[in-house]
Amino acid sequence: MAENHDADALVTSTDPLHPANLIPELCASFYRLGWVTGTGGGICIRTGDKVYIAPSGVQKERIEPSHIFVLPYPQPDPSPHTDRIFLRRPKLNLKESACTPLFWNAFEKRNAGSCIHTHSQNAVMATLLWEGDLFEISHQMIKGVRTGGNGKTLSYLDTLKVPIIANTPDEEDLKDSMAEAMEKYPDAAAILVRRHGIYVWGDDWQKAKTQTECLDYLFEIGVKMKLAGIPTVLNN
Amino acid sequence: MAENHDADALVTSTDPLHPANLIPELCASFYRLGWVTGTGGGICIRTGDKVYIAPSGVQKERIEPSHIFVLPYPQPDPSPHTDRIFLRRPKLNLKESACTPLFWNAFEKRNAGSCIHTHSQNAVMATLLWEGDLFEISHQMIKGVRTGGNGKTLSYLDTLKVPIIANTPDEEDLKDSMAEAMEKYPDAAAILVRRHGIYVWGDDWQKAKTQTECLDYLFEIGVKMKLAGIPTVLNN
Amino acid sequence: MAENHDADALVTSTDPLHPANLIPELCASFYRLGWVTGTGGGICIRTGDKVYIAPSGVQKERIEPSHIFVLPYPQPDPSPHTDRIFLRRPKLNLKESACTPLFWNAFEKRNAGSCIHTHSQNAVMATLLWEGDLFEISHQMIKGVRTGGNGKTLSYLDTLKVPIIANTPDEEDLKDSMAEAMEKYPDAAAILVRRHGIYVWGDDWQKAKTQTECLDYLFEIGVKMKLAGIPTVLNN
Amino acid sequence: MAENHDADALVTSTDPLHPANLIPELCASFYRLGWVTGTGGGICIRTGDKVYIAPSGVQKERIEPSHIFVLPYPQPDPSPHTDRIFLRRPKLNLKESACTPLFWNAFEKRNAGSCIHTHSQNAVMATLLWEGDLFEISHQMIKGVRTGGNGKTLSYLDTLKVPIIANTPDEEDLKDSMAEAMEKYPDAAAILVRRHGIYVWGDDWQKAKTQTECLDYLFEIGVKMKLAGIPTVLNN
Numbered sequence: 016m017a018e019n020h021d022a023d024a025l026v027t028s029t030d031p032l033h034p035a036n037l038i039p040e041l042c043a044s045f046y047r048l049g050w051v052t053g054t055g056g057g058i059c060i061r062t063g064d065k066v067y068i069a070p071s072g073v074q075k076e077r078i079e080p081s082h083i084f085v086l087p088y089p090q091p092d093p094s095p096h097t098d099r100i101f102l103r104r105p106k107l108n109l110k111e112s113a114c115t116p117l118f119w120n121a122f123e124k125r126n127a128g129s130c131i132h133t134h135s136q137n138a139v140m141a142t143l144l145w146e147g148d149l150f151e152i153s154h155q156m157i158k159g160v161r162t163g164g165n166g167k168t169l170s171y172l173d174t175l176k177v178p179i180i181a182n183t184p185d186e187e188d189l190k191d192s193m194a195e196a197m198e199k200y201p202d203a204a205a206i207l208v209r210r211h212g213i214y215v216w217g218d219d220w221q222k223a224k225t226q227t228e229c230l231d232y233l234f235e236i237g238v239k240m241k242l243a244g245i246p247t248v249l250n251n
Numbered sequence: 252m253a254e255n256h257d258a259d260a261l262v263t264s265t266d267p268l269h270p271a272n273l274i275p276e277l278c279a280s281f282y283r284l285g286w287v288t289g290t291g292g293g294i295c296i297r298t299g300d301k302v303y304i305a306p307s308g309v310q311k312e313r314i315e316p317s318h319i320f321v322l323p324y325p326q327p328d329p330s331p332h333t334d335r336i337f338l339r340r341p342k343l344n345l346k347e348s349a350c351t352p353l354f355w356n357a358f359e360k361r362n363a364g365s366c367i368h369t370h371s372q373n374a375v376m377a378t379l380l381w382e383g384d385l386f387e388i389s390h391q392m393i394k395g396v397r398t399g400g401n402g403k404t405l406s407y408l409d410t411l412k413v414p415i416i417a418n419t420p421d422e423e424d425l426k427d428s429m430a431e432a433m434e435k436y437p438d439a440a441a442i443l444v445r446r447h448g449i450y451v452w453g454d455d456w457q458k459a460k461t462q463t464e465c466l467d468y469l470f471e472i473g474v475k476m477k478l479a480g481i482p483t484v485l486n487n
Numbered sequence: 488m489a490e491n492h493d494a495d496a497l498v499t500s501t502d503p504l505h506p507a508n509l510i511p512e513l514c515a516s517f518y519r520l521g522w523v524t525g526t527g528g529g530i531c532i533r534t535g536d537k538v539y540i541a542p543s544g545v546q547k548e549r550i551e552p553s554h555i556f557v558l559p560y561p562q563p564d565p566s567p568h569t570d571r572i573f574l575r576r577p578k579l580n581l582k583e584s585a586c587t588p589l590f591w592n593a594f595e596k597r598n599a600g601s602c603i604h605t606h607s608q609n610a611v612m613a614t615l616l617w618e619g620d621l622f623e624i625s626h627q628m629i630k631g632v633r634t635g636g637n638g639k640t641l642s643y644l645d646t647l648k649v650p651i652i653a654n655t656p657d658e659e660d661l662k663d664s665m666a667e668a669m670e671k672y673p674d675a676a677a678i679l680v681r682r683h684g685i686y687v688w689g690d691d692w693q694k695a696k697t698q699t700e701c702l703d704y705l706f707e708i709g710v711k712m713k714l715a716g717i718p719t720v721l722n723n
Numbered sequence: 724m725a726e727n728h729d730a731d732a733l734v735t736s737t738d739p740l741h742p743a744n745l746i747p748e749l750c751a752s753f754y755r756l757g758w759v760t761g762t763g764g765g766i767c768i769r770t771g772d773k774v775y776i777a778p779s780g781v782q783k784e785r786i787e788p789s790h791i792f793v794l795p796y797p798q799p800d801p802s803p804h805t806d807r808i809f810l811r812r813p814k815l816n817l818k819e820s821a822c823t824p825l826f827w828n829a830f831e832k833r834n835a836g837s838c839i840h841t842h843s844q845n846a847v848m849a850t851l852l853w854e855g856d857l858f859e860i861s862h863q864m865i866k867g868v869r870t871g872g873n874g875k876t877l878s879y880l881d882t883l884k885v886p887i888i889a890n891t892p893d894e895e896d897l898k899d900s901m902a903e904a905m906e907k908y909p910d911a912a913a914i915l916v917r918r919h920g921i922y923v924w925g926d927d928w929q930k931a932k933t934q935t936e937c938l939d940y941l942f943e944i945g946v947k948m949k950l951a952g953i954p955t956v957l958n959n
Contacts, residue, residue: 053465229761289701525937
């Protein structure tokens, strides 16, 4: 156990861009967008060898820096499911986000610096109206999305494809199917979970956040188009 | 009458989490969500033997701590309808929330520490589109909702069922039918009132609020699904 | 002309509930609700013999107390259309709201203390989907609305009826048809203007505002019901 | 290159209405309206011979005055596409908005003092439901829109027409087709870009902003009407 009595310094900073300050601010902003109501969803940030993660099952618009967990990256067990190692844990009786193994997928498979999980209704409706294992849309403002989530930006002439995986009762049990979808679709910038939400990653929190916004915009307009009977994929 | 000249101390605190400070803050937040516009709806908080309740018929986003009523719990009459006993009343010409007997149902039948009432359009539309006496949905993010509102959380594989009772012209006349529905459906986490709104409770204000958010999310997605012709209950 | 060099004192107060402070605050709040975008709409407040009115054609979310007009009530011409008398005018090149004669209808015919005009899309859609000269709804949360806008509150068992008048190119030309509708329907709490918006009044700004919220809620749910094929008026 | 070491003074002011302060504030407000999520969209302001422009590809709700570019107007090349001249550039590794040549269209062809670009879903849906090269609506609150964006305001009895041009993969390649549409429709107050968004201009930032609000309102109500089967253009 790498904890020491200076561990609280890891989440104490006057810099508003420090991960321990950013996570509460961004979660409050996501709450106002309807992405993380009812304690669901959140964001993690990795800065090199440290991962900052919010607690599980708490009101995401009321997180404080002292609630943040800090984990070393990598972990001895590459996909920590149990017996995780921490650099800092809150004194309160809190558990780290149940999304932790899913966030780890983004770190390990895309070298992500941040990963966001939302329960956005636009994402969920997209998984209901696109019945196969891919959400697809073309000829919309997709150029804010990057190939694989960390490559070059898509062109207006590309078709955006986001894999959809089946939900499981326990969040952590999504780990393997999310990993498989990331391997099967190396260009995918995110993974949708049917009847549940989405995981989006990026090189840093800014890119993860702006890509989440772009994708959510595309799910929203795609759902509107589908319900209005407008085709969502065109040939060039 | 248990009032004394120190009664105002019951609603005076610098702690933002004191019920007299929380109720105004949460009501303002509910206003922005569209849950309590036009003076309707609100939240009460019970801390052991004291109940904090907002006034009736006032703008819920402009409540101040000095407007809060404090009642002892229990009351001599177990379901106080008239002649309620107060520990503290506002000096203004205000009346306690007309929801008081409904909130008391939650205290008496579920040992709730908080109860929320909203006029959310998602809840009302759900009562119009689900024509029987139950709203039902499965295979959505229902795991933030607890059995009976205070038990273990539901699983993704469970079907959420929320009883729907008929509305009455006067709020307090819902007391008996709400109580009956709570007895008939001991696992129900909330009671919908057709063409009116919902009552949701929890062990404390956090659990009442996050369950209200989860349920509202489920009514919203359920209404969208129903209007799009998507089944809202699946077999496992 | 009753103006004197102390006229600015009429709009200078440290009391947040002074009309010159309330009007900017409420207009900013109405902007966030989508009621007064693009400079349209607003609120006036009358305190006995003084009427406070915002300027015409300005961004309603950026009004300052110094922009407020103050007029004596009554005016020599009972329905001032031109040559209005002012107690205070802003130094900037501003004109009083084009709604002034419509607000005067509410003062003269209902003794209102405040009148609100919105371009809410819920109100406009209601005027498109209710093709006659009345919007009607029953068995919804109408009990926040008062008979005539200033009488006793409606019951859940009443049917709410709001007259709809035709729009005119110039706002002030609505004065006579609004007045006629108010006389024809003395119980009406507001007047809808087809393809334009609504005028709502009350004894004071609180009652005007909460009734506007109730009515807007009813237009919103009514439009949703109509589009979903649900009857909006039931027999008791 | 006209830069000198006092260039930062061009974006340093305690006046909240200075363009370098206004652009961040307005972009944050547009973000809350859903107009500029995912780094898309923005506003430029021209005060006589200086043009203030936000950076490309950044979170529009987090711009700071120090991020603003200042360009002289006119430029040696009248439609600067490359080799632009700057009075001030941010020290960070930023590029000026990709909308710059489109904003220049508004300056050169309408003598605009400000131009706004949004990715509003209302605008995009309008371009999908109006299949020709014009969005048209009548008998709605169009009187906040000016002929040509800078002339007299439209009347309730006029029909608003907004040209729709085809999108291109690169924003700057819209320059010529936008210019052509502005010449073909000299009365147009804005240019819609199909499956992308809108460009709106005005004599100053207030007029550009209020016209953008009016137009967005009209796209929103127009889309609702079209989906409800209500005609959007009437004969007088």
